[in-house]
Amino acid sequence: MNVVLGISGGIAAYKAPDLVRRLRERGANVQIVMTASAEEFVTSTALQAVSGKPIRSNLWDKEAEAAMSHIELARWADVVVIAPATAEVMARIVSGGAPDLLTTICLATEAPIALAPAMNHVMWGNAATQANREVLEKRGIHILGPGIGSQACGETGAGRMLEPDAIAAAVFSLGGGKGESLLDGRKVVITAGPTREAIDPVRYITNRSSGKMGYALASAAAAQGAKVVLISGPVSVPAPPGIEVVDVESAEQMYEATHTAIVDADIFIAAAAVADYRPATVVKQKIKKKSDAMSIELVRCPDILASVAEMESSPFTVGFAAETENVIEYARGKLENKKLDMIVANRVGDNFGFDRDDNTATALWHDGQKSFPTCSKIDLSRELIELVAQHFYAVRSADTQPRLTAISNSD
Ligand code: PMT
DSSP states (O other), X not given: OEEEEEEOSSGGGGGHHHHHHHHHHTTOEEEEEEOGGGGGTSOHHHHHHHHSSOOBOOTTOHHHHHHSOHHHHHHHOSEEEEEEEOHHHHHHHHHTOOOXXXXXXXXXXXXOEEEEEOOOHHHHHSHHHXXXXXXXHHTTOEEOOOEEEEOTTSOEEEEEOOOHHHHHHHHHHHTTTTTXXXXXXXXXXXXXXXXXXXXXXXXXXXXXXXXXXXXXXXXXXXXXXXXXXXXXOSOOSOOOTTOEEEEOOSHXXXXXXXXXXXXXXXXXXXXXBOOSEEXXXXXXXXXXXXXXXXXXXXXXXXXXXXXXXXXXXXXXXXXEEEESSSHHHHHHHHHHHTTOSEEEEEEOBTTBSTTOSEEEEEEEETXXXXXXXXXXXXXXXXXXXXXXXXXXXXXXXXXXXXXXOOOOOOO
């Protein structure tokens, strides 16, 4: 896959060499185009070393234009991504002007364009920037993030550039998995996040799931060429570009949405933390404090994962097991009881699993298992999707993927 990586002048440009590395690791050819102010934050020497290609920055560089003109570069790209994208570069693209090489390429390309904004949170919240974001989105430009957190200026808020691996995953999903396509033409349905089970109009029962694991899996599956339907409980993780997201709230709604999407699916991955129980009745008006104690009768929610696994022509079905103790033993029990093809066991609670960027997991199948050391949910997802793809083809159609290696029962 050919990626034009535009770098504009923000402090997050220091992450650009890492982004180049992540893109190249996945097999992308990366051509860097820097704006003049980007050079204030990261050197072209470092970027040339990691990308293996001379850096382009000047629209009027006769020698470089003779080798590959800006128009050829715009045609060569399968995806154009700008990371970091400053408020200034967003405004320039909105205006439709072409004062420099990067904005000229944006005007001249037919490839998908993605911007990973990075700026101070007040600049991001400014009405002008938000209006520009809206225009860009309406024109079909993908806005990746930004993330929320502490900023280089010492303040906290929305405006942090997404991590390089998340951007690389999004770029590959925009490129339709070009370059790496283990799941080309396959449909993958993934559930993510928590569910909310209403008690009354203002209260509900939920859990600590953030959706990060399920969303990372969705990006990783799309990066491998899959058509992904992500059925999501209420989360604040940004929707991955190019992925159909179906928003739901309760376990019942997640069940319905899953069974609508699952009909022609090849793989189902249940990463959502679905409620096991819900209030037997939803009280119509807000419950008033009357006595010192109260109890709520709970009834079982449908088990979405088990219901998919028991379908007559079920897809390759992968569950997750969130456990606080006896993690592997309990997970293997769920693998057998729910008749799954695979289960991913992860410890939760006490700084594990929920609402974190990292995870530690073991994938289990009937006659084997594989442990993954603690790593980011993004890296873990990439490895899990490869493992799932290997097992999917081994079980369902071993003859269709000659490049897959034999599966070993490793740990
Ligand atoms: O969202 P994050 O903050 O990133 O956290 C990630 C995670 C910890 C939520 C995730 O990695 C995880 O473990 N997800 C499964 C959580 C869970 O509900 O585990 P469980 O052991 O209670 O359920 C077993 C399996 O049955 C799960 O695949 C679950 O999706 C499924 N299930 C459970 C109940 C139900 N009513 N329907 C279901 O489909």
